[in-house]
Amino acid sequence: MSFSFALDASAHAHLHEQLYHVIRAAILAGKLRPGERLPSMRALALQLNVGRNTVANAFGALASEGYLKTRHGAAAVVTDDLPEEALRLRPSVAQAEVPVSASATASPEISRRGLALLGAPMPFVRGIRGFAFRLGTPALDAFPTTAWERILRRRWSCSSARLLGDVDRCGYAPLREAIADYLSVARGLPTHSDRVIIVAGAQQAFTIVAQLLLDPGDAVWVEDPGYSGSLCAILAAGGVPVPMPVDDRGARLDAALQRAPNARLAVVTPANQFPLGVTMSDALRRDLVAWAPRADAWILEDDYDGEFRYTGTPVPALASLSPERVVYAGTFSKVLSPSLRLGYLVVPDALVDAVAATKAIVANHTAIFEQAVVCDFITSGQFQRHVRRMRVLYGERRESREDAARAELGGVATLRPIQAGIHAILDIDGDADLLASRAATAGIHATPLSAFAVEGRPPDALVLGFAAVPPAEQRRALRALAGLPGAAGGAR
Amino acid sequence: MSFSFALDASAHAHLHEQLYHVIRAAILAGKLRPGERLPSMRALALQLNVGRNTVANAFGALASEGYLKTRHGAAAVVTDDLPEEALRLRPSVAQAEVPVSASATASPEISRRGLALLGAPMPFVRGIRGFAFRLGTPALDAFPTTAWERILRRRWSCSSARLLGDVDRCGYAPLREAIADYLSVARGLPTHSDRVIIVAGAQQAFTIVAQLLLDPGDAVWVEDPGYSGSLCAILAAGGVPVPMPVDDRGARLDAALQRAPNARLAVVTPANQFPLGVTMSDALRRDLVAWAPRADAWILEDDYDGEFRYTGTPVPALASLSPERVVYAGTFSKVLSPSLRLGYLVVPDALVDAVAATKAIVANHTAIFEQAVVCDFITSGQFQRHVRRMRVLYGERRESREDAARAELGGVATLRPIQAGIHAILDIDGDADLLASRAATAGIHATPLSAFAVEGRPPDALVLGFAAVPPAEQRRALRALAGLPGAAGGAR
Numbered sequence: 001m002s003f004s005f006a007l008d009a010s011a012h013a014h015l016h017e018q019l020y021h022v023i024r025a026a027i028l029a030g031k032l033r034p035g036e037r038l039p040s041m042r043a044l045a046l047q048l049n050v051g052r053n054t055v056a057n058a059f060g061a062l063a064s065e066g067y068l069k070t071r072h073g074a075a076a077v078v079t080d081d082l083p084e085e086a087l088r089l090r091p092s093v094a095q096a097e098v099p100v101s102a103s104a105t106a107s108p109e110i111s112r113r114g115l116a117l118l119g120a121p122m123p124f125v126r127g128i129r130g131f132a133f134r135l136g137t138p139a140l141d142a143f144p145t146t147a148w149e150r151i152l153r154r155r156w157s158c159s160s161a162r163l164l165g166d167v168d169r170c171g172y173a174p175l176r177e178a179i180a181d182y183l184s185v186a187r188g189l190p191t192h193s194d195r196v197i198i199v200a201g202a203q204q205a206f207t208i209v210a211q212l213l214l215d216p217g218d219a220v221w222v223e224d225p226g227y228s229g230s231l232c233a234i235l236a237a238g239g240v241p242v243p244m245p246v247d248d249r250g251a252r253l254d255a256a257l258q259r260a261p262n263a264r265l266a267v268v269t270p271a272n273q274f275p276l277g278v279t280m281s282d283a284l285r286r287d288l289v290a291w292a293p294r295a296d297a298w299i300l301e302d303d304y305d306g307e308f309r310y311t312g313t314p315v316p317a318l319a320s321l322s323p324e325r326v327v328y329a330g331t332f333s334k335v336l337s338p339s340l341r342l343g344y345l346v347v348p349d350a351l352v353d354a355v356a357a358t359k360a361i362v363a364n365h366t367a368i369f370e371q372a373v374v375c376d377f378i379t380s381g382q383f384q385r386h387v388r389r390m391r392v393l394y395g396e397r398r399e400s401r402e403d404a405a406r407a408e409l410g411g412v413a414t415l416r417p418i419q420a421g422i423h424a425i426l427d428i429d430g431d432a433d434l435l436a437s438r439a440a441t442a443g444i445h446a447t448p449l450s451a452f453a454v455e456g457r458p459p460d461a462l463v464l465g466f467a468a469v470p471p472a473e474q475r476r477a478l479r480a481l482a483g484l485p486g487a488a489g490g491a492r
Numbered sequence: 493m494s495f496s497f498a499l500d501a502s503a504h505a506h507l508h509e510q511l512y513h514v515i516r517a518a519i520l521a522g523k524l525r526p527g528e529r530l531p532s533m534r535a536l537a538l539q540l541n542v543g544r545n546t547v548a549n550a551f552g553a554l555a556s557e558g559y560l561k562t563r564h565g566a567a568a569v570v571t572d573d574l575p576e577e578a579l580r581l582r583p584s585v586a587q588a589e590v591p592v593s594a595s596a597t598a599s600p601e602i603s604r605r606g607l608a609l610l611g612a613p614m615p616f617v618r619g620i621r622g623f624a625f626r627l628g629t630p631a632l633d634a635f636p637t638t639a640w641e642r643i644l645r646r647r648w649s650c651s652s653a654r655l656l657g658d659v660d661r662c663g664y665a666p667l668r669e670a671i672a673d674y675l676s677v678a679r680g681l682p683t684h685s686d687r688v689i690i691v692a693g694a695q696q697a698f699t700i701v702a703q704l705l706l707d708p709g710d711a712v713w714v715e716d717p718g719y720s721g722s723l724c725a726i727l728a729a730g731g732v733p734v735p736m737p738v739d740d741r742g743a744r745l746d747a748a749l750q751r752a753p754n755a756r757l758a759v760v761t762p763a764n765q766f767p768l769g770v771t772m773s774d775a776l777r778r779d780l781v782a783w784a785p786r787a788d789a790w791i792l793e794d795d796y797d798g799e800f801r802y803t804g805t806p807v808p809a810l811a812s813l814s815p816e817r818v819v820y821a822g823t824f825s826k827v828l829s830p831s832l833r834l835g836y837l838v839v840p841d842a843l844v845d846a847v848a849a850t851k852a853i854v855a856n857h858t859a860i861f862e863q864a865v866v867c868d869f870i871t872s873g874q875f876q877r878h879v880r881r882m883r884v885l886y887g888e889r890r891e892s893r894e895d896a897a898r899a900e901l902g903g904v905a906t907l908r909p910i911q912a913g914i915h916a917i918l919d920i921d922g923d924a925d926l927l928a929s930r931a932a933t934a935g936i937h938a939t940p941l942s943a944f945a946v947e948g949r950p951p952d953a954l955v956l957g958f959a960a961v962p963p964a965e966q967r968r969a970l971r972a973l974a975g976l977p978g979a980a981g982g983a984r
Contacts, residue, residue, distance in 0.1 A: 109790075111710065112707050143656055149652075153641070160641075163831060200858075200859065212602065364721070370859060370861070
């Protein structure tokens, strides 16, 4: 499935995507009900005055995402088991009319881009209390609360007056320096603090980079499967994703190179591919940084959990190979807490002021107190100690999870071993999407691998975060997962 | 001058803007040096194969912004006195080539949108230590540090574990409720907390609204002069600003209605027009909310300092007149501190989920601790007391400033009286832009009114923030301003 915004209404190639968004919006809005039949492809093609392939493409995409069931020779029907997030959307939001018509894309109230944003596959954390198996969540039970509070109090009493007035759009200067020092040691990325720009989390970083570097219609290489947060930022900027299939050496450039040699940007997770957990091979790393200057393109390195590696050699940041072509995005979400909303970009010299200007427009400066506290946490050495402690803890939780998986899941599902990071893939003998939505009902976060598919069709699997989950709770939650209908490939 | 992004390269009407951006970028990058002559309009028109008017329009815009000096019959030259922010940009950023050519707009490295973002008039705080007369800054010397610290510590010790895991993209639920209650009383805006969405400051709110509601090319009514932050968010989304000239009744709809009756959005500051400080008349308020449903348009109410009114009747939020058409943006920057980076949107029911989805793509959730602290600050009643105290304090600073202005400025400059807000207009008998850049050198923030011009040519004046400045410092800074060359309309 390919995503694109229909910003250019004259481009015939985009019609199937417009149609995809209209139908999806209608389903989300409840205007097309579960079980409802759609017109035949031929009838719809005639009605909309488009080719039958256009309709077939849109239907195919909707079916692959679980919105429609299509059967050869029969009319497509809206599926009974909508993804959970779909059910959260209110009828009043989507403006598409039923029966669908092409003119519905030019809704008078929400823009075409707005409709597309609504349909974009942005992940969000559902209202489930437990942490098993929420993605992107570190061990909050091991958060250094006491040390943190000490710093917080000292900071507040000694420098609140000065900090309250600090609105530097590039971030708190001492934190920028601390990050530059840290990256040199921890990620093999020597850099100057001038090139470090503090952002309110990685998602904001993606938005800034996409808005600055892309014009609508620009091709962007993305990993397939890949992180949907950066994908959504690209889509919002009008970028056209060109998938790089991921194999056991990492994201394969060759396919993308053939389809879009002159892409403007490549977005990669080289240290620990999200979600598959592959480390990009040296050869692919070299190929990628060699391609960028040839194509006059940029690379965005999303180094979301590069701190956590359990076996093998640590991999330095890709940006260290090509500091003038790679924009590096780091985050404190995985090493401290996502609720801090603190991350940073390390940008090529040529982009420093442009990124600062774009950040000002997207969001202005970044909240200051957490910046000062994180800064003290790093400069006092506590941050590095915390990272080391967490590496050990996650290594333990990784092992206990693998034991629990063997014990609880038997032949039903198989946990892939991991070398790095704080999530793992659980291969399912059954329908992963269905199981995921049943898990949500049972109070367990389970994200289907398909949620991160761009164009390819990944195997049935769940992506599970484990760092936040102590061993006993992991075991309980895995047992609950295994007991859900669908886990054994059985009853639906 | 009119701004627009040249997203649609086929639209001939946009060529002068492309040219404007290329030349501006070249000046910012130092590729066109101060004093350097440009080719004649005729030569450039021939070279680029465009009409002479296209070049004349671009030159006119650049001259009106102070980048070029044009004289009838002579070649245009790059001005000696560039705006200060221009000088901060590094040569390496802008990719435009000199001599300028149309193809430079398709720079291989930064997108056309990126170039336009670089040229956009986003204000930012310069590296000046003092607060005289920084815009948008409340009395940080009167910040309730003790009460704040007490809440911060209690919050941290009693609920840090739960808060660390809170990543609700709509914001901390109890804060949303507290804001809903507060707005009902303080801004005459009864609403449900479901419609309150927490954002990391007003600029992020503008970005979300613009990205959701606008497609490139959509007309947007904006106040002229008006706030450049919201203007930049509109430009970044590809919106085309249509100016509403501001007179003593507020932003005049009639001009915009004639030029773009079917705009998709109107952005207004009804309680205290920024920067002119006019309160929108009841008649204009009624006209505006009556127009929106007719045009199927939305209204964005930027209520940036609606809490502070010194004389006359308090004005309820415009959103109270039309809660289903007005998106209300509020901020804690002016009542607490801009470094908190905390604001909120109150959105029509029909947009709640769409705004939440867009927020997730733009920035994900918002940092949690300040949300919890502000929540306690409101629910304990301390927030409301702080606002009342500040209203008294700012009333006093307003009066002492007016006294100081009479004493220090004599006939050189005249301070316009204000009824609300935390800034004032100082009319200058001389070149306000020049004086502003000299003031910056002297360590005084002084923003020329022209920085907020969209199309009109405002009188020579400075926009001065005063809330953060105690009386003695106000007096000193005003005296320093009056002593600068240029203040008396004299020596340059």
